[in-house]
Amino acid sequence: MNKHILAASIGLFALAGSPAWADHLVAIAGPMTGQYASAGDQIRKGAELAIAEINAKGGVLGQKLKLEVGDDACDPKQAVSVANTMVNKKIVFMHGHWCSSSTIPASDVYNEAQIPMATVSTNPQVTERGLKNIFRIMGRDDQQGLVAGTYLAETFKGKKIAVVDDKSAYGKGLADEIAKAMEAKGAKPALREAITAGEKDYSGLVSKLKSAGVEVMAFGGYHTEVALILRQAQQAGLKLTVMGGDTMTNSELVSAAGPAVDNVMFTFAPDPRKNPAAAAVVKKFRDAKVEPEGYVMYAYAAMQLFAQAADKAKSTKYADLEKTIRNGSFDTVIGKLSFDAKGDNKLPGFMVYQWKGGQYDYVKK
Amino acid sequence: MALALQQLINGLTLGAVYGLIAIGYTMVYGIIGMINFAHGDIYMVSAFIAISVFTLLATFGISSVPLSLLVVLLVAVLFTSVYGWTVERTAYRPLRGSTRLAPLISAIGMSIFLQNMVQLTQGARVKPIAPVLVGGVDLLTVDGFTVHLAYSQVLIIVVTVTLMAAFTWLITRTSFGRQQRSCEQDRTMTALLGINVDRTISLTFMLGAALAAVAGVMVTVYYGVVDFFIGFVAGIKAFTAAVLGGIGSLPGAMLGGLLIGLIEAFWAAYLSAEYKDVATFSILILVLMFRPSGLLGRPEVEKV
Numbered sequence: 001m002n003k004h005i006l007a008a009s010i011g012l013f014a015l016a017g018s019p020a021w022a023d024h025l026v027a028i029a030g031p032m033t034g035q036y037a038s039a040g041d042q043i044r045k046g047a048e049l050a051i052a053e054i055n056a057k058g059g060v061l062g063q064k065l066k067l068e069v070g071d072d073a074c075d076p077k078q079a080v081s082v083a084n085t086m087v088n089k090k091i092v093f094m095h096g097h098w099c100s101s102s103t104i105p106a107s108d109v110y111n112e113a114q115i116p117m118a119t120v121s122t123n124p125q126v127t128e129r130g131l132k133n134i135f136r137i138m139g140r141d142d143q144q145g146l147v148a149g150t151y152l153a154e155t156f157k158g159k160k161i162a163v164v165d166d167k168s169a170y171g172k173g174l175a176d177e178i179a180k181a182m183e184a185k186g187a188k189p190a191l192r193e194a195i196t197a198g199e200k201d202y203s204g205l206v207s208k209l210k211s212a213g214v215e216v217m218a219f220g221g222y223h224t225e226v227a228l229i230l231r232q233a234q235q236a237g238l239k240l241t242v243m244g245g246d247t248m249t250n251s252e253l254v255s256a257a258g259p260a261v262d263n264v265m266f267t268f269a270p271d272p273r274k275n276p277a278a279a280a281v282v283k284k285f286r287d288a289k290v291e292p293e294g295y296v297m298y299a300y301a302a303m304q305l306f307a308q309a310a311d312k313a314k315s316t317k318y319a320d321l322e323k324t325i326r327n328g329s330f331d332t333v334i335g336k337l338s339f340d341a342k343g344d345n346k347l348p349g350f351m352v353y354q355w356k357g358g359q360y361d362y363v364k365k
Numbered sequence: 366m367a368l369a370l371q372q373l374i375n376g377l378t379l380g381a382v383y384g385l386i387a388i389g390y391t392m393v394y395g396i397i398g399m400i401n402f403a404h405g406d407i408y409m410v411s412a413f414i415a416i417s418v419f420t421l422l423a424t425f426g427i428s429s430v431p432l433s434l435l436v437v438l439l440v441a442v443l444f445t446s447v448y449g450w451t452v453e454r455t456a457y458r459p460l461r462g463s464t465r466l467a468p469l470i471s472a473i474g475m476s477i478f479l480q481n482m483v484q485l486t487q488g489a490r491v492k493p494i495a496p497v498l499v500g501g502v503d504l505l506t507v508d509g510f511t512v513h514l515a516y517s518q519v520l521i522i523v524v525t526v527t528l529m530a531a532f533t534w535l536i537t538r539t540s541f542g543r544q545q546r547s548c549e550q551d552r553t554m555t556a557l558l559g560i561n562v563d564r565t566i567s568l569t570f571m572l573g574a575a576l577a578a579v580a581g582v583m584v585t586v587y588y589g590v591v592d593f594f595i596g597f598v599a600g601i602k603a604f605t606a607a608v609l610g611g612i613g614s615l616p617g618a619m620l621g622g623l624l625i626g627l628i629e630a631f632w633a634a635y636l637s638a639e640y641k642d643v644a645t646f647s648i649l650i651l652v653l654m655f656r657p658s659g660l661l662g663r664p665e666v667e668k669v
Binding site for chain 2: 198228236
């Protein structure tokens with residue numbers, strides 16, 4: 001009797017564990033819940049539309065794509081368990097994770113299971129560990145920091161500039177690179193500070209900036225904290241200009257920081273919405289009431305990358321995909337993608353942007 | 366000197382908010398001996414209610430600041446108390462009399478439930494409102510540093526002091542206060558004397574929630590930004606405040622809140638914002654080493 005139950009349950013597991021064989025399972029992972037859930041939302045919307053479009057054109061190698069969504073809430077422990085779940089589901093491609101601190105531990109799991117991944121995480125360590133399965137479709141913090149730091153040192157010559165981070169892998173990495181680039185240009189940061197993300201009260205930091213006479217703050221971290229710092233600076237009568245990283249693309253910043261958002265500059269890859277080749281896709285997103293800001297187009301591009309690579313390799317096996325992606329060049333909505341030996345995007349080209357009236361645009365030189 | 370004064374103001378404001386939330390923890394602990402981990406999320410819910418009512422009032426064209434503040438406070442307190450009552454009724458009362466750990470786990474579950482409920486219904490995005498109470502006064506200027514006292518800070522401190530006075534009166538002078546204190550001492554005996562223990566406990570939860578609601582409204586006015594995650598950090602800090610002051614003691618909760626607010630403000634301004642939490646929790650450990658029941662807590666006497 002017991003044996004029957006055992007056999008039946010094994011059978012059941014086999015059924016539950018194997019999706020419809022006809023589909024290619026592709027996955028996204030990122031903060032679908034938690035503090036940074038709005039970024040996860042962007043990734044999901046981008047990937048969903050891309051998959052719908054690819055499937056409408058007949059899928060990949062004659063089979064449809066099916067999306068799996070993993071939620072790591074930007075927590076490294078949860079990221080590893082998401083990675084294990086995805087490996088068990090036998091996904092063939094991963095777009096994720098989002099937070100560098102999640103991508104780094106999770107990538108070891110995918111590497112062991114031989115699953116190729118495309119990520120937007122910008123911490124240099126993501127691709128510096130010799131993993132063959134990682135491809136970064138975004139730039140790196142050291143490139144980003146170099147652009148931001150040089151710009152700050154040249155534009156705000158003689159003004160006091162503070163460098164602040166939020167102690168996360170992404171934030172600290174970026175802030176360190178900005179400080180390094182500033183020093184290389186002879187502008188030593190007037191203040192080097194760190195804050196705890198997730199708090200509401202940054203009046204201590206604001207008072208400190210004010211008493212040190214700081215006018216410009218370079219910030220490594222996420223938009224939610226910048227909004228609060230700006231609001232509290234304004235309340236305390238401190239006019240503060242902020243230079244941030246790619247996370248400042250989130251339009252949540254506009255409503256949260258109020259008019260002070262016009263003082264926010266940031267570095268980001270060239271705006272995919274301005275890419276003429278992507279106009280049709282941008283229109284489709286807007287028709288679906290999704291503004292293709294921030295990471296939306298990147299998620300779309302990651303899915304295109306997989307579809308094109310699989311079609312070119314005529315296979316979804318790891319060895320074939322990895323070789324094709326590494327050696328090939330792919331036309332996506334964020335431009336041409338090709339990768340160097342480490343898996344870094346060859347042409348990231350960071351630009352300095354500034355918010356103005358609820359929109360961001362390249363800063364005027 | 367000017368910086369110290371500025372940080373004193375900032376620290377008192379922050380401490381007052383922590384203290385208001387801490388009272389909810391301490392009252393519930395006093396009466397049923399459990400840590401209500403969902404309390405921080407009750408505070409978050411009230412901030413969301415506040416933001417909805419502010420927006421609603423603005424669409425009706427009501428722009429008088431005192432009037433809209435009063436309406437928002439009333440509505441938030443009312444709705445949040447209902448939340449407090451519901452949480453107690455559904456998650457804790459059925460577990461009364463089971464092991465000590467069961468309601469604790471249930472509280473954590475409730476906290477996650479409330480967070481996700483708000484995330485799903487309100488969205489994950491940060492919700493801002495236009496500044497309600499703008500402006501302030503410049504107190505003095507020393508060496509180019511101007512000490513600024515915002516009206517919203519005055520509001521927070523005044524409301525907190527008033528509420529504390531009202532609460533002390535309620536607990537020490539009224540019949541409900543006596544019932545509540547007797548429930549703290551001996552629930553069985555209280556029931557035998559004809560007092561409805563369940564009702565008293567429910568009311569305690571509602572009162573705690575009402576204070577958290579006030580804190581939620583104040584924070585909405587002060588910071589102007591709310592998201593579904595704010596309950597977590599605020600809850601942890603307020604819980605720490607309750608433990609520091611002596612859990613179970615009302616003045617202790619307020620004192621603990623103010624202390625934590627001040628430690629954070631001064632540490633961040635003079636040493637490093639990076640290690641301010643380390644400082645806060647180190648002081649908590651030091652206090653607990655020498656006074657295990659907190660600053661104003663009474664040691665629990667184990668009767669053999």
